[in-house]
Amino acid sequence: TGAFALLLAAVAAVTSAVPAMAADYKAEYKLSTVVGEAFPWGFGGKRWAELVREKTDGRINVKMYPGAALVGGDQTKEFTALRQGSIDFAVGSTINWSPQVKELNLFALPFLMPDHKAIDALTKGEVGKDLFKLLATKDVVPLAWGENGFREVSNSKHAIRTPADLKGLKIRVVGSPLFVDTMTALGGNPAQMSWADAQPAMATKAVDGQENPLGIFAAAKLHTVSQTNLTLWGYVADPLIFVVNSKVWESWSEADRVAVREAAEQAAVEEIAMARKGLTAEDSSLIDQIKANGVEVVTLTEAEKQPFQEATKDVYAKWKKTVGEDLVNKAEAAISAR
Numbered sequence: 334t335g336a337f338a339l340l341l342a343a344v345a346a347v348t349s350a351v352p353a354m355a356a357d358y359k360a361e362y363k364l365s366t367v368v369g370e371a372f373p374w375g376f377g378g379k380r381w382a383e384l385v386r387e388k389t390d391g392r393i394n395v396k397m398y399p400g401a402a403l404v405g406g407d408q409t410k411e412f413t414a415l416r417q418g419s420i421d422f423a424v425g426s427t428i429n430w431s432p433q434v435k436e437l438n439l440f441a442l443p444f445l446m447p448d449h450k451a452i453d454a455l456t457k458g459e460v461g462k463d464l465f466k467l468l469a470t471k472d473v474v475p476l477a478w479g480e481n482g483f484r485e486v487s488n489s490k491h492a493i494r495t496p497a498d499l500k501g502l503k504i505r506v507v508g509s510p511l512f513v514d515t516m517t518a519l520g521g522n523p524a525q526m527s528w529a530d531a532q533p534a535m536a537t538k539a540v541d542g543q544e545n546p547l548g549i550f551a552a553a554k555l556h557t558v559s560q561t562n563l564t565l566w567g568y569v570a571d572p573l574i575f576v577v578n579s580k581v582w583e584s585w586s587e588a589d590r591v592a593v594r595e596a597a598e599q600a601a602v603e604e605i606a607m608a609r610k611g612l613t614a615e616d617s618s619l620i621d622q623i624k625a626n627g628v629e630v631v632t633l634t635e636a637e638k639q640p641f642q643e644a645t646k647d648v649y650a651k652w653k654k655t656v657g658e659d660l661v662n663k664a665e666a667a668i669s670a671r
């Protein structure tokens with residue numbers, strides 16, 4: 334009958350008005366992180382997944398895979414896997430993606446960023462926008478900046494106050510060859526390995542030390558793998574980046590893209606707050622907790638940082654060229670003006 338035809342037409346109209354069909358959506362989207370939810374970083378990933386589910390009414394179901402499990406623990410392969418689509422979502426460190434995106438070495442230029450304000454001056458300013466534009470040409474959609482944090486050096490042997498104290502110490506480093514250059518210039522003996530390999534290496538004393546943000550140090554309980562000397566030198570910090578594979582992104586409705594972006598922004602704000610908590614004079618709770626575990630903590634004064642900075646001048650100059658002089662100049666200016 335005419336009424337039935339009309340009904341069919343109405344159903345067809347409604348169905349075609351739904352911009353992306355449920356069938357285009359995967360049953361599960363895989364989110365990669367290096368560390369789990371006990372860490373600010375893993376909390377950020379889990380929170381993003383949770384907010385995405387909420388804001389999309391369950392249309393986008395994200396599961397977090399910590400431990401860089403989607404790349405067999407080799408975190409420096411994460412960006413390639415993202416581009417190729419075996420990872421859908423990631424909250425990744427600039428260090429781990431820097432082997433593929435050389436500009437991300439910016440944040441690892443020794444002593445570029447003196448404080449949290451300096452990190453913000455980059456990520457919240459023109460430099461952050463430039464880097465997101467660049468990433469957008471590499472098969473990912475960058476959505477928000479998070480933070481791993483200032484990387485402080487620890488070891489099992491003795492306190493580090495001067496570059497001479499690093500002499501002879503075997504220090505695990507990650508990611509970019511820039512870290513090998515920097516640690517060598519600082520007097521240490523760098524050993525490059527994944528985070529998965531780093532913990533057993535410390536436990537068996539195959540290495541003497543490592544460098545990581547205090548949020549990682551505390552949650553990974555590095556005092557239990559002989560890391561009893563910690564020096565706060567703030568030589569570099571690694572931001573995190575919340576991204577989605579661009580093909581995955583394009584498969585979603587506009588409304589769901591907005592939801593995923595907003596979820597990333599909110600999760601990132603919460604994650605950064607957590608990553609910075611307990612590290613200041615007003616609230617030193619995280620440092621206090623680490624000290625309570627028997628770790629000797631040395632906080633370098635500005636004057637004490639000087640010889641370390643001096644020692645890395647040539648490394649900085651060499652890597653400034655690799656990162657791109659214009660980008661580094663822009664970053665230096667943004668930090669001066671903060």
Ligand code: X2X
Binds near residue numbers: 481549571
């Ligand atoms: O491997 C590390 O040191 C870590 C966990 O901080 C990163 O993934 C950059």
